[in-house]
Amino acid sequence: MEKRVTFKGWKLPLLLILPQVFVSAVFFFYPAVQAIWQSMFIPDPFGLSTRFVGLGNFEYLFSNSHYRASFVTTAVFSLLVTLCSMVPALFLAVLADRLVKGAGTYRTLLIWPYAIAPAVAGVLWLFMFNTRIGIVSWYLGKLGYDWNHVLNGAEAMGLVVVASSWGRISYNFLFFFAALQAVPKSVIEAAAIDGARFWRRFFTIVLPLISPTTFFLLVVNVVYAFFETFGVIHTITGGGPQQSTTILVYKVFSDGFVGQDLGSSAAQSVILLVVVGALTVVQFKFLEKRVHY
Amino acid sequence: MKKFAIGAMIAGTTMLSPLVASAQTEIQFWHAFTGRLGELVDAQVVAFNGGQSDYKVVASHKGNYSETLNAGIAAFRAGEQPDILMVFEVGTATMMGAKGAVKPVFQVMADAGASFDQDAYIGAVKGYYTDTDGQMLSLPFNSSTPVLWVNRDALTAAGIDADVDLSTWDKIGPVLDQLKAAGSTCPLTTAWQSWIHLENLSAYHNVPFATKDNGFAGLDAELAFNSPLQVKHVQTMGDWAKDGKFIYAGRRNEGGANFRAGECALFTESSAGYAGIKAEAKFAFDVRPLPYWEGVEGAPLNTIIGGASLWVMEGKDEANYKGVAEFLNYLSSTPVQAQWHQDTGYLPITAAAGDATREAGFYEANPGTDIAVIQMTTNTPTANSKGIRLGNFDQIRTIIDEELEGVWSGGKDAQTALDSAVTRGNELLRRFEAASR
Numbered sequence: 266m267e268k269r270v271t272f273k274g275w276k277l278p279l280l281l282i283l284p285q286v287f288v289s290a291v292f293f294f295y296p297a298v299q300a301i302w303q304s305m306f307i308p309d310p311f312g313l314s315t316r317f318v319g320l321g322n323f324e325y326l327f328s329n330s331h332y333r334a335s336f337v338t339t340a341v342f343s344l345l346v347t348l349c350s351m352v353p354a355l356f357l358a359v360l361a362d363r364l365v366k367g368a369g370t371y372r373t374l375l376i377w378p379y380a381i382a383p384a385v386a387g388v389l390w391l392f393m394f395n396t397r398i399g400i401v402s403w404y405l406g407k408l409g410y411d412w413n414h415v416l417n418g419a420e421a422m423g424l425v426v427v428a429s430s431w432g433r434i435s436y437n438f439l440f441f442f443a444a445l446q447a448v449p450k451s452v453i454e455a456a457a458i459d460g461a462r463f464w465r466r467f468f469t470i471v472l473p474l475i476s477p478t479t480f481f482l483l484v485v486n487v488v489y490a491f492f493e494t495f496g497v498i499h500t501i502t503g504g505g506p507q508q509s510t511t512i513l514v515y516k517v518f519s520d521g522f523v524g525q526d527l528g529s530s531a532a533q534s535v536i537l538l539v540v541v542g543a544l545t546v547v548q549f550k551f552l553e554k555r556v557h558y
Numbered sequence: 559m560k561k562f563a564i565g566a567m568i569a570g571t572t573m574l575s576p577l578v579a580s581a582q583t584e585i586q587f588w589h590a591f592t593g594r595l596g597e598l599v600d601a602q603v604v605a606f607n608g609g610q611s612d613y614k615v616v617a618s619h620k621g622n623y624s625e626t627l628n629a630g631i632a633a634f635r636a637g638e639q640p641d642i643l644m645v646f647e648v649g650t651a652t653m654m655g656a657k658g659a660v661k662p663v664f665q666v667m668a669d670a671g672a673s674f675d676q677d678a679y680i681g682a683v684k685g686y687y688t689d690t691d692g693q694m695l696s697l698p699f700n701s702s703t704p705v706l707w708v709n710r711d712a713l714t715a716a717g718i719d720a721d722v723d724l725s726t727w728d729k730i731g732p733v734l735d736q737l738k739a740a741g742s743t744c745p746l747t748t749a750w751q752s753w754i755h756l757e758n759l760s761a762y763h764n765v766p767f768a769t770k771d772n773g774f775a776g777l778d779a780e781l782a783f784n785s786p787l788q789v790k791h792v793q794t795m796g797d798w799a800k801d802g803k804f805i806y807a808g809r810r811n812e813g814g815a816n817f818r819a820g821e822c823a824l825f826t827e828s829s830a831g832y833a834g835i836k837a838e839a840k841f842a843f844d845v846r847p848l849p850y851w852e853g854v855e856g857a858p859l860n861t862i863i864g865g866a867s868l869w870v871m872e873g874k875d876e877a878n879y880k881g882v883a884e885f886l887n888y889l890s891s892t893p894v895q896a897q898w899h900q901d902t903g904y905l906p907i908t909a910a911a912g913d914a915t916r917e918a919g920f921y922e923a924n925p926g927t928d929i930a931v932i933q934m935t936t937n938t939p940t941a942n943s944k945g946i947r948l949g950n951f952d953q954i955r956t957i958i959d960e961e962l963e964g965v966w967s968g969g970k971d972a973q974t975a976l977d978s979a980v981t982r983g984n985e986l987l988r989r990f991e992a993a994s995r
Binding site for chain 2: 308309312313316318331396397398415417504505523524525526529
């Protein structure tokens with residue numbers, strides 16, 4: 266049985282959604298339509314002349330093996346960032362949830378990293394892992410491991426994933442923690458009386474009960490990995506070495522703002538729009554079925 | 559902080575009156591300098607404003623080179639462009655292609671009736687920014703050229719005579735062996751790998767970097783830096799990297815920190831690295847000409863410049879252009895140029911400024927500071943060493959960086975990497991050609 270709130274007539278509901286529609290129109294639909302329009306032209310940087318090429322920009326992109334490889338890079342990166350930011354966050358939330366004393370202090374400390382801008386977080390991690398002067402790479406060197414993310418693509422990917430996930434753990438922690446607090450104690454106590462151990466209770470009772478939060482975070486974190494990690498990548502690797510950390514959104518930036526190739530850049534944002542749209546639809550269609558509200 | 563610095567400068571300069579009369583014409587000047595260079599630019603502007611009362615130049619920092627160019631382009635599209643925009647050398651083709659957005663400097667000077675002797679400018683510097691008729695399209699502002707920086711103490715520590723001949727790459731090989739054998743963790747490092755080890759390498763040995771006179775003669779140029787000489791050089795560097803004799807630190811000037819900290823023995827970097835090295839290095843250092851390969855005909859020819867030039871934007875009033883002309887002439891004047899050259903390590907843009915610096919005894923007091931000037935001016939530039947003018951060049955450099963990294967990490971051999979860079983770069987050139995048609 267679904268509960269529905271019903272309005273009499275159309276005027277009030279329309280009025281209520283108007284601000285949202287207005288914001289979406291200005292900040293989403295208008296730029297999106299512009300991007301689609303621009304993606305069919307090759308303009309010169311100054312906007313002095315443009316040439317209509319139809320789907321030429323898309324052909325150009327998909328014939329480029331590096332652009333196609335960027336899809337794989339993006340998939341790997343987003344998966345890793347989502348995992349690395351959600352799993353530790355849940356673990357920390359479970360631990361914090363069990364605390365009796367000092368919970369407030371821990372919570373506050375755990376939330377701190379979220380206050381740091383991605384670009385700044387990128388610089389912090391870059392300092393620690395700097396191949397020559399970084400403290401972590403220095404210790405790794407002591408252990409006999411030669412850290413060099415400047416040349417090693419896998420290490421570069423690892424570093425941008427960790428740097429992107431770090432601040433995000435705080436954000437996810439906050440949501441998980443709230444969700445855990447909302448799990449009815451009576452259910453857990455009943456299971457405990459029946460003899461279920463902590464981890465069994467966690468997997469069979471708690472996890473399903475917080476699944477709406479997990480689902481929400483999944484969607485939000487994938488979108489985050491797709492779009493907002495730009496600052497981290499820009500400061501740490503600049504997309505290198507050899508494009509091993511060039512995710513789709515970074516390529517939009519570097520082609521558009523470094524290369525001044527606005528046609529290609531617009532076409533890429535259209536593709537990105539389609540990809541993220543499709544991804545969200547998939548998530549809602551298939552994953553949401555397994556979510557219990 | 560910046561406001562404070564400017565404020566301090568104004569307060570500290572007695573000859574100036576910062577108060578502005580309303581009749582003045584404002585000249586907007588967007589640049590990409592921060593730190594010490596930013597202060598020096600501001601000082602030039604303050605001095606110009608104080609020296610006359612008709613114009614007031616307003617200098618604004620707009621981020622790094624790429625960001626400044628972007629800011630200029632975005633502003634032009636919005637109809638709010640500055641009068642003068644600083645654009646780095648790789649953006650030259652973009653600016654030249656923007657007919658209707660920029661007003662060539664020689665035109666500005668002629669329209670304003672200002673005196674403008676193009677022959678006074680050093681050929682190797684202005685050549686980067688002239689059209690096919692030799693007319694100056696923009697005014698070179700900060701130009702530098704790569705040289706070899708040497709940590710003399712590191713050589714001595716490895717049992718090598720600090721005055722050892724390092725003029726050719728052939729002679730550098732054994733020195734790197736000795737350094738490595740003596741336990742050096744960084745015998746050689748570099749900054750700006752594409753600029754130094756491909757663009758300048760090509761010019762220095764009189765081989766083309768791209769067809770059509772490196773792009774000067776037309777938009778249909780194709781990259782050509784996969785010829786035997788460049789392959790040999792990159793392969794040698796790759797082998798050195800594998801043996802730990804060449805340490806790669808990053809795409810920009812990350813290697814500078816390692817050199818200034820005393821870790822690296824040899825360092826190929828811009829002559830403009832002078833200020834930083836002089837300030838930080840706690841070891842004896844000197845400057846040598848960039849090494850070349852023995853047995854290549856015509857080598858060493860001349861190296862080419864990097865840096866930025868000032869472009870004048872279209873769409874301003876006549877009065878503004880008169881002011882711009884006056885300001886550009888002020889910047890080119892001998893005392894201002896000589897001071898700039900001595901303060902920063904950038905090349906003087908006029909021969910007179912170089913002479914003034916020599917007469918003042920600066921080169922004797924600071925040995926090696928004239929190496930860059932000599933390296934640039936001893937030989938007459940050819941079509942291969944005048945400069946490089948390619949569209950999408952910033953992105954092509956990124957491609958070159960990526961492919962070179964493939965060689966340094968041992969994943970690719972030099973021929974494969976350079977062939978791939980040429981193919982990928984040519985795609986971007988065709989893209990630019992299509993957009994500029």
